[in-house]
Amino acid sequence: MPNAIVATNLTKTYDVKVRDPGIKGALAALVRPRYRQVRAVDSVSFAIERGDAVAFLGPNGAGKTTTLKMLTGLLFPSAGRAEVAEHDPWTGGNPFRRRIAFVLGNKQQLLWDLPAEESFRLNRAIYGVSLADYTTRRAELVELLVLGELIDKPVRQLSLGERMKCELAAALLHQPEVLFLDEPTLGLDLDAQQTIRTFLGEYRRRHGATILLTSHYMADVTALASRVLIINRGRLLHDGELSELVTRIAPIKRIELVLSEPVPRARLEEYGTVAHYAPPRATLEVPRETATAASTRLLTDLAVADLSIQDPPIEEVIRIAFGETEQDAGAEAEAPRADVRRAPP
Amino acid sequence: MAARSRVATLRDQYAELLRSAFLVDLQYRASIAIWLVWGITEPIISFAIWWSIAAGGAVDGYTRDGFARYFFGVALVNQATLSWDAWNIDRWIREGEMNHRLTRPIAPIHEAIADNIAYKGPTAAIILAVWVVASIFWPAVRIPFEPGRWALGIVAIGLAAAIRFFNGYATGLLAFWTTRATALVELQFGISLFLSGRIAPLSLLPPRVVHVAQYLWFPYVLSFPVEILTGAVTTWQQYARGYAGQLVWLAIWLLLYLLVWTRGRRHYGAVGG
Structure with missing residues (x-):
């Protein structure tokens, strides 16, 4: 491809x-x-x-x-x-x-005072879309985005979500x-x-x-x-x-537990790091490759009402990833990438 | 794309740009009415002053009736040629509204041209209608029935509008570099009060001022078209000088626009908005 x-x-x-x-x-x-x-x-x-x-x-x-x-x-x-x-x-x-199309979530491109339909018409002409194509594409976008009567209301009266749907439709009419x-x-x-x-x-x-x-x-x-x-x-x-x-950033799995009998925190730590402990619920972090074995042991050894194995939340992974770059940048402070200079005369 | 289909596309684009600009203006009809009144306030005030000055007789050939015709002409030509583009373009650039316009397959100037036509056409027509109605009841403001002269006047108004448009647009584009682009327009506005004939016919100004003015674009964007309409331009030499001045200044502002646009676009591409 x-x-x-x-x-x-x-x-x-x-x-x-x-x-x-x-x-x-x-x-x-x-x-x-x-x-x-x-x-x-x-x-x-x-x-x-x-x-x-x-x-x-x-x-x-x-x-x-x-x-x-x-x-x-x-x-x-x-x-x-x-x-x-x-x-x-x-x-x-x-x-x-x-x-191409470029849609910026924080900047509106539709004509603010007019119904979105007017922006659609304008974009049709600007992008040189034939009337036949326009009719088909407009119908498809109206259906997919459930625009219905929204396109007849002035854009300024639309909610943010409604407006973004219309923004997308306007940006995609030229396919x-x-x-x-x-x-x-x-x-x-x-x-x-x-x-x-x-x-x-x-x-x-x-x-x-x-x-x-x-x-x-x-x-x-x-x-x-x-x-x-x-x-x-x-x-x-x-x-x-x-x-x-x-896998690379967070080579762990999370085991979410619901215990049917109280188990001390120290006992749970035998199976992995206790990330969260609020009986009867607890969350353990274990190395990815031992997650299945640890789960089997937990089910055998303890009174477990429910157990699930999950990846760490993606937000956390990304946060760790950003943290890594901050550290990299810190390590490079000796060799600054920003260079202060005088303006050319 | 073949040349013919490019023309057809541009025609289609203009039809829709004009339509949407006109529909937007309709939404702001109350504001437009207020701007219109504001626009004619200045010639009315100037006229009132000259009316009282001319009470004792003609001033340098201008009678009270002459001033009435002149300032009706000023109101009409000013409305048909005014340019607010510098403020618009300045806002587009500073507030990031230029970005989406630069990713569309049409230069942003076409939108501005359509906005100008959609706004000035109807509002200037209102002033013209007022002038026509006024001349029924007030014979002094009637201008000579000479369709040839009117046609020449319309051409001069068109050229004047184009000069003022490119002047405003090019000045607005300076916002690519500076946040004070509109201050230059304010300065021009002040100078144009005297040098374009807005507060008085140019012939009433000191000869030195008139001498300086003829080397600038100001007289060609207002005084010249107004004087064609009122009948003050009579000889073919006056016509030739006026149109030549208009064409030269149109060429200059058009070139300045092209220069500022290409350089500014490159600068924007280098430093962002």
């Missing part, structure tokens, strides 16, 4: 003005501005096959949105290159733009091959999040669209993407299956 997105050593460096505090600092910055070079994205490489859905994870300021902006042609890389839908995003022009979603479920209630996830999964299945999404909600990731890219401080920390990450 050919690649829909290829990033090769993608790097983005910004000059950030450095100013000392106080009036003296402000005046000094006016006379002799100093700049600090910040590497927002540092030599990031990955490839995404056509039709794949990949989640891009990282804490705030990690470089996710900057990478998406480079892949959509809004920013050009300081070094490295990218290819999206067989185009260089920066030079691809309108033929490139017709093949883009590659879909960039920046926090598409941001601020939505659980129902709306679920609707969006289900829709995106179904849309990808039907049309073979490639999706690269950023999200802070792990449920988005587990529902939509089997593969994750983890970025922190501009560096790619992990690229692979979600399950691989769990």
Whole structure:
């Protein structure tokens, strides 16, 4: 399967003005501005096959949105290159733009004062979609996103979840091959999040669209993407299956127990680390490879009413993964990546 | 895409851009009515002042009736050519609204052009209608029935609107670099009060001011079209000078727009929003 997105050593460096505090600092910055070079994205490489859905994870300021902006042609890389839908995003022009969509959860693109239908009409013309295609696609999106009467109400009267559904419909009328979603479920209630996830999964299945999404909600990731890219401080920390990450970062399993008779905490510690102890419930963490054996022993030795073996919560895995990069960065403090310099004369 | 289908696509895009811009304006009809009143307040005040000054007789050839015609012309031409684009573009860039516009297969300027047409067409038509009704009851404000002159006036108004549009749009694009782009527009607004003929016909200003003005774009975006309509432009030399000035300044602002757009886009690509 050919690649829909290829990033090769993608790097983005910004000059950030450095100013000392106080009036003296402000005046000094006016006379002799100093700049600090910040590497927002540092030599990031990955490839995404056509039709794949990949989640891009990282804490705030990690470089996710900057990478998406480079892949959509809004920013050009300081070094490295990218290819999206067989185009260089920066030079691809309108033929490139017709093949992608970029949805930002925190920025609305619909015409605020008019019903979403008007934005649909406008996008049809802007993307040069034929009337026949428009009619079919609009009907499909209205059905999949259960838009119903929403599209006749002015956008400003819609709830956040309703608006995001309309945003997605407007962004997909030209049937883009590659879909960039920046926090598409941001601020939505659980129902709306679920609707969006289900829709995106179904849309990808039907049309073979490639999706690269950023999200802070792990449920988005587990529902939509089997593969994750983890970025922190501009560096790619992990690229692979979600399950691989769990195995690598947290090589443990959690055994959730409900005890039918009281068992002292010390007794449970013979089987693994007690992560949580609130009789009759307890949670043990055991090495992944011994989880089955430990469970069998627990069932044989103790009065267990219920037992289940689970992976650690994905949020925790990601948190540990981010923590690793913080430590890496700390270790590299001797060789700073940010370099303060004077402005060129 | 073949040239013909590109033209067809652009036509289709404009039809929808105009439609949505017009529908949005309809939502803001009360605000638009207030802006319209605000827009004609300035020529009314200037007219009132010149009306009382001219009580004792003509001022440099301008009678009270002459001032009435002139300021009706100012109100109409100003409404048909004004440009608020600098504020819009500045907001698009500073608040991140430019991003989605840059990922669409149409340059953002087309949306701004459609917004201008959708807003100025109907509002200028209202002022024109008021002028027509007023001239039924107030013969002084009637302008000579010369369809040829009106056609030339319409061309001059179109060119003036284009100059002011590219001027405002290019200035707004400076927001790619600075957060104070709109301050430059405010400065121009102040200068244009005198040099474009907004508070007085140019011929009433000191000769040195008029001399300076003729090297700038200000007289060509207001005074020249107004004077065509009121009949003050008579010789073919005056027409030629006026249109030549308009074309030169249109070319200059168009080039400045292209320069600021390509450089600004590159700068934005380098540093982000």
